[in-house]
Amino acid sequence: MRGVFLLFLTFTLSFAESFITKEEYAAGLYHNPRGVGCHLCHGEAGEGKLIARYRDKGEGKIFAGKAINKLPFRDFYLKLNSRILGMPRYYLTDTEIQTLYYYLHREEFKHAASQPAKTQ
Ligand code: HEC
8 A cells, every 4th residue: 555655655745846837847957957057157147257267377367157058959059969168068958958948039939920820
């Protein structure tokens, strides 16, 4: 009987988990993508962020995460599938990369979706 209850609980929990909206899923992935959150280096909206200032051989330098909210999808995709100096490698799936891209461009997507379809 206990086993059945546990099974039921697991089911309920996994169903409850799938009841999050696309917005929530996308926001969750951006902040917690199986590793360090993107926002910590690229800013809340992907606008870029200064991480540290340091001196190297007497020269003032900065370590910053670039803006990633203006890239075309192709560049975003290719960059995330390559090695980037100073950034953890995440090995994201294509769907995850699309979701992150959606997150950074969600207002544009929503705006486009609210426009009436053009008829020729
Ligand atoms: C530890 C800090 C750090 C984290 C966390 C991080 N990045 Fe980066 N990212 C960087 C740095 C540093 C660069 C290289 C910037 C440069 O070339 O000047 C970079 C570059 C990029 C680029 C390429 C930008 C360009 O125009 O060349 C993309 C796209 C990107 N990051 C996306 C992400 C995403 C999505 C996440 C979360 C899954 C993430 N990053 C997490 C530090 C980070």
